Amino acid sequence: xxxxxxxxxxxxxxxxxxxxxxxxxxxxxxxxxxxxxxxxxxxxxxxxxxxxxxxxxxxxxxxxxxxxxxxxxxxxxxxxxxxxxxxxxxxxxxxxxxxxxxxxxxxxxxxxxxxxxxxxxxxxxxxxxxxxxxxxxxxxxxxxxxxxxxxxxxxxxxxxxxxxxxxxxxxxxxxxxxxxxxxxxxxxxxxxxxxxxxxxxxxxxxxxxxxxxxxxxxxxxxxxxxxxxxxxxxxxxxxxxxxxxxxxxxxxxxxxxxxxxxxxxxxxxxxxxxxxxxxxxxxxxxxxxxxxxxxxxxxxxxxxxxxxxxxxxxxxxxxxxxxxxxxxxxxxxxxxxxxxxxxxxxxxxxxxxxxxxxxxxxxxxxxxxxxxxxxxxxxxxxxxxxxxxxxxxxxxxxxxxxxxxxxxxxxxxxxxxxxxxxxxxxxxxxxxxxxxxxxxxxxxxxxxxxxxxxxxxxxxxxxxxxxxxxxxxxxxxx
Numbered sequence: 163x164x165x166x167x168x169x170x171x172x173x174x175x176x177x178x179x180x181x182x183x184x185x186x187x188x189x190x191x192x193x194x195x196x197x198x199x200x201x202x203x204x205x206x207x208x209x210x211x212x213x214x215x216x217x218x219x220x221x222x223x224x225x226x227x228x229x230x231x232x233x234x235x236x237x238x239x240x241x242x243x244x245x246x247x248x249x250x251x252x253x254x255x256x257x258x259x260x261x262x263x264x265x266x267x268x269x270x271x272x273x274x275x276x277x278x279x280x281x282x283x284x285x286x287x288x289x290x291x292x293x294x295x296x297x298x299x300x301x302x303x304x305x306x307x308x309x310x311x312x313x314x315x316x317x318x319x320x321x322x323x324x325x326x327x328x329x330x331x332x333x334x335x336x337x338x339x340x341x342x343x344x345x346x347x348x349x350x351x352x353x354x355x356x357x358x359x360x361x362x363x364x365x366x367x368x369x370x371x372x373x374x375x376x377x378x379x380x381x382x383x384x385x386x387x388x389x390x391x392x393x394x395x396x397x398x399x400x401x402x403x404x405x406x407x408x409x410x411x412x413x414x415x416x417x418x419x420x421x422x423x424x425x426x427x428x429x430x431x432x433x434x435x436x437x438x439x440x441x442x443x444x445x446x447x448x449x450x451x452x453x454x455x456x457x458x459x460x461x462x463x464x465x466x467x468x469x470x471x472x473x474x475x476x477x478x479x480x481x482x483x484x485x486x487x488x489x490x491x492x493x494x495x496x497x498x499x500x501x502x503x504x505x506x507x508x509x510x511x512x513x514x515x516x517x518x519x520x521x522x523x524x525x526x527x528x529x530x531x532x533x534x535x536x537x538x539x540x541x542x543x544x545x546x547x548x549x550x551x552x553x554x555x556x557x558x559x560x561x562x563x564x565x566x567x568x569x570x571x572x573x574x575x576x577x578x579x580x581x582x583x584x585x586x587x588x589x590x591x592x593x594x595x596x597x598x599x600x601x602x603x604x605x606x607x608x609x610x611x612x613x614x615x616x617x618x619x620x621x622x623x624x625x626x627x628x629x630x631x632x633x634x635x636x637x638x639x640x
Contacts, residue, residue, distance in 0.1 A: 200535035203248055205230065205238035213241025223620065224519070227251075227545050237534060247541040249520075253555070253574035256544035258531060259523055260582035267523035267542055269584055274379030274387065278371055278394050279447050280440025285584060292583070295441055298425055300587040302418040303351060308591050309494035310416065311350055315598045316491055318346045323602055326634040333612045336461060337629035340454035347595050348449045351588075352442050353404065354417040363400050367393040368446060375447075376622055394443075401439040418445060445588065452517050453592045455623045457599055459515040460507065462626050463562050464604075465611050470507070470564070475604045477503045482605045497597045506564035508596050512578035514562055516547035517623050521580060546577055609634045 208214035218226045227249065230238050236252040250256060259267050268288055276286055284295035301307065322343050326334055345365060349356055356364075374390020381388050408423060422438045464471045481500050482488050520543045529536040536542060551559040555575040556566060579586035586592075603609070609632050617627030 200530055200533065202537070203237045203239045203534045204234040205240050205249075207239065207241040207246070213244075215242045215244075218242050222618070224547055224551075227520075227548055228551075231545075231548055237532065245541045246537075246539075247543055248536050250542065250544045251548040251552075253549055253572070253577075255531065256546070256549065256577065256581065257574045259542055259544055260521075260580065260584070263529065264582050264584075266525060266527055266529050268526050270522050270524040270541065272379070275375055278374055278390055280394075280436070280443050282434075282437040282440035283444030283447075284441055285444060285448070294425070294427060296583065296587060298421045299418065299441065299445065302416065302421045303588045303591050305494070305590050307416050308351065308594055311354075312494050312497070312594065312598065313491040314350050314355075315347055315595055316602070318343060318350065319595075319599050319602050322346075323607055323634070327607060327636045330633065330635040333631045333633055335629040336632050337454055337458045337625045340457045341450055343457070343599065344450045344453040344595065345446070347453075347591070348446045350417075351449075351591055352418045352445060354420075356404070360400065360404055364397065367396045367400070368443075371397065371443075372450070397443065398436070398439055401442060402435055405435050405438060418442065448586060449588050449592065451623055453595055455517045455625050456508075456511055456515055456592070457596055458625055458630050459517075460511040460596060460600065461603070461609070461632070462611065462615075462630055463511055463514065464507070464600075465609065465632075466615065467562065471604070474504050474507060474600065477501060478601050478604050481601065488605065492598060492601060494594075497594060497601075501597060501601075503564065504597060504600055505593075506567040507600075508593055509567045509576075510562060510564040511596075513550045513556065513576060515624060516550045516578065518578065518580065519547040519624070520545045521584075546580075549575055549577065606637055607634055608637050 206214065208217065214226075230240065230249065231251045236250065236255060238249050240247050240249060250259060265288075269285055271286060276283075279286075284292055284299060287295070322339065326339065345368070346361075349361055349364065370393035371390045374387045374393075377386035377390070379387050381391065405419070405423070408419060419438070419442065422433055422441060426432055464474060478501070481492070481496050484496070484500070485492065523542045523544075525536050525538050525540050525542055528538050550556065552575075553559050555572055574581070577585075579589040579592075612631045612633060614627055618624050619627055
């Protein structure tokens with residue numbers, strides 16, 4: 163079956179390459195016609211058929227983007243993944259696309275990924291529907307809402323850390339374990355307290371779906387994508403059961419499901435069950451891997467800097483003692499006001515790791531930017547990592563230095579959660595989750611990284627090599 167899937171995948175790539183070749187010829191022809199007035203940005207469209215996709219994926223993708231920026235400047239064109247693209251590497255350009263002229267650039271995702279998440283998820287849309295759903299999601303993930311689940315997040319973190327410590331002599335994949343943590347926190351924020359059998363069904367099937375996000379989109383039985391597609395159907399049925407129960411019991415709640423169920427538009431119309439399900443899956447998709455990635459990187463950065471780790475430990479021990487040796491739960495105000503050093507560590511981790519290295523948009527009309535033409539239909543990619551690692555904005559950008567956040571970054575130079583109407587609405591929940599995890603880890607546990615402590619892998623988000631293999635144990639037993 164793997165050979166069949168590989169063959170089919172190869173045929174898909176070949177077909178895509180042929181199609182992209184003709185599209186590229188058309189785009190170049192149209193570009194030449196339009197460039198009588200405005201030139202296209204500088205850059206290379208690469209080889210016929212495949213553009214520069216091989217150059218992108220035969221090396222660290224960041225090297226590809228940084229070398230292009232060095233050669234062509236803050237705006238350049240290329241052709242990757244079957245698409246003519248314009249790359250933008252300045253804060254002003256990112257703001258132009260994501261904020262000031264956002265109506266000219268629509269979010270774009272592969273159709274195969276949209277099918278697995280659900281076509282009604284808010285980040286596939288613009289206009290009134292998007293604004294309505296975004297308001298609902300933002301409300302359920304706002305500080306006023308998530309301050310009520312701090313103790314619930316603590317319980318999840320404490321449980322998973324104890325499970326690691328119980329395997330003291332076992333090397334664990336830190337990233338995989340952080341995904342479990344983020345999934346449980348996502349479930350808490352969406353459903354509040356959910357019955358265990360529902361949680362296990364959701365976890366089992368969602369795990370299969372996640373494997374399909376970046377697989378070849380073939381519907382041949384037994385392939386990764388087909389399995390993910392079937393698991394997504396099962397998720398719909400499970401979510402439908404949960405929604406029906408909540409409706410029957412007429413339960414409200416400040417969680418996301420409660421907000422979606424209680425929503426009515428100006429005409430008094432409610433959301434359909436499919437719309438509700440798609441947006442719950444969308445929140446899990448947006449939250450799990452990204453938050454797990456940044457938590458894994460934060461552990462690595464602390465492990466690699468013993469002096470910084472001791473500073474964070476001292477700060478968290480002080481909070482621990484305020485809570486009577488950990489017998490009282492953390493409070494929202496403590497995470498906001500009593501963890502200044504730890505908060506700067508989180509911000510610097512977000513900058514260094516730049517989990518969301520770029521975002522995709524598509525020009526819905528011909529757009530002029532700084533004398534260049536961005537043709538309608540071309541993909542536009544603001545490169546967040548290039549901005550975060552630009553020495554003009556962050557001195558010695560390859561150095562992990564939380565003290566740089568003692569002063570606020572220049573406007574639009576620090577955008578780890580995106581910007582504009584499509585910025586991540588769950589940023590406060592993600593930061594809270596990271597702070598709670600750090601608090602419990604450094605006050606009660608110790609850990610050591612096993613094997614190589616350098617290297618990055620992409621899947622598709624950057625994570626430490628092999629998911630950061632490590633051992634964990636309770637500090638009192640060391």
